[in-house]
Amino acid sequence: MVKPVLIAPSILSADFARLGEEARAMTEAGADWLHLDIMDGHFVPNITFGPSVVKALRPWSALPFDVHLMIGPADPYIPAFAEAGADRISFHPEAGPHPHRTVQLIRSLGKAPGVVLSPGTPIAMVEELLGDIDLVLVMTVNPGFGGQSFIESQVDKVARLREMIDKAGLDVRIEIDGGVTPETAPRVVAAGADTLVAGTAAFRGGPAAYAANIAAIRGNG
Numbered sequence: 001m002v003k004p005v006l007i008a009p010s011i012l013s014a015d016f017a018r019l020g021e022e023a024r025a026m027t028e029a030g031a032d033w034l035h036l037d038i039m040d041g042h043f044v045p046n047i048t049f050g051p052s053v054v055k056a057l058r059p060w061s062a063l064p065f066d067v068h069l070m071i072g073p074a075d076p077y078i079p080a081f082a083e084a085g086a087d088r089i090s091f092h093p094e095a096g097p098h099p100h101r102t103v104q105l106i107r108s109l110g111k112a113p114g115v116v117l118s119p120g121t122p123i124a125m126v127e128e129l130l131g132d133i134d135l136v137l138v139m140t141v142n143p144g145f146g147g148q149s150f151i152e153s154q155v156d157k158v159a160r161l162r163e164m165i166d167k168a169g170l171d172v173r174i175e176i177d178g179g180v181t182p183e184t185a186p187r188v189v190a191a192g193a194d195t196l197v198a199g200t201a202a203f204r205g206g207p208a209a210y211a212a213n214i215a216a217i218r219g220n221g
């Protein structure tokens with residue numbers, strides 16, 4: 001199933017003192033979704049922000065908010081992120097003992113569930129959930145920080161996952177997160193990805209460069 005490639009800039013690389021303006025600038029520059037990285041200093045070795053910041057950002061952009069939870073446990077906080085304005089909520093299956101229950105919770109709140117595979121996490125961790133989710137987020141860096149180098153071995157994982165999804169006739173997006181640049185993007189798209197998160201490559205150069213950055217990642221640069 002071929003889908004148009006969507007670009008989801010991660011505001012992890014935005015100017016945190018001007019987050020609202022940054023969200024608006026990325027929206028006007030042609031982004032498809034805004035990716036919001038939630039880190040708790042426990043599941044990953046970094047801390048970002050919580051539902052109150054998601055809520056504060058909501059008036060600045062009408063784009064879908066793609067919330068990437070790097071928190072453990074995730075379930076107790078999911079209703080607050082849904083209430084704050086998340087449209088899509090993805091979680092790491094290692095964050096709790098019952099990932100299918102987490103999928104059900106996200107769905108019950110009217111949001112699109114996604115499961116995240118870290119570089120060391122096998123496809124088997126999502127296989128039984130594929131029929132119930134909207135998206136698999138394949139991480140091409142270890143979660144926790146922006147600006148890391150793309151991990152090449154994950155390209156083959158994307159290809160295997162695409163084959164599995166297509167063989168089952170499922171409508172599940174494959175999103176890539178970490179080290180996405182105009183150079184790495186075409187390789188993951190060729191392997192079957194249809195949604196690209198970009199932090200560093202989307203926000204470099206400041207607001208005047210955002211439209212060109214997005215076009216370059218999309219392959220129209």
Ligand SMILES: O=C(CO)[C@H](O)[C@H](O)COP(=O)(O)O
Pocket residue numbers: 010012013035037068141142143144145146147148177178179180197198199200201
């Ligand atoms: O989830 C993340 C890190 O855990 C970020 O979304 C990701 O790292 C984006 O940043 P960059 O494009 O700079 O790698």
Ligand SMILES: [Co+2]
Pocket residue numbers: 010035036037068177197
């Ligand atoms: Co992310």
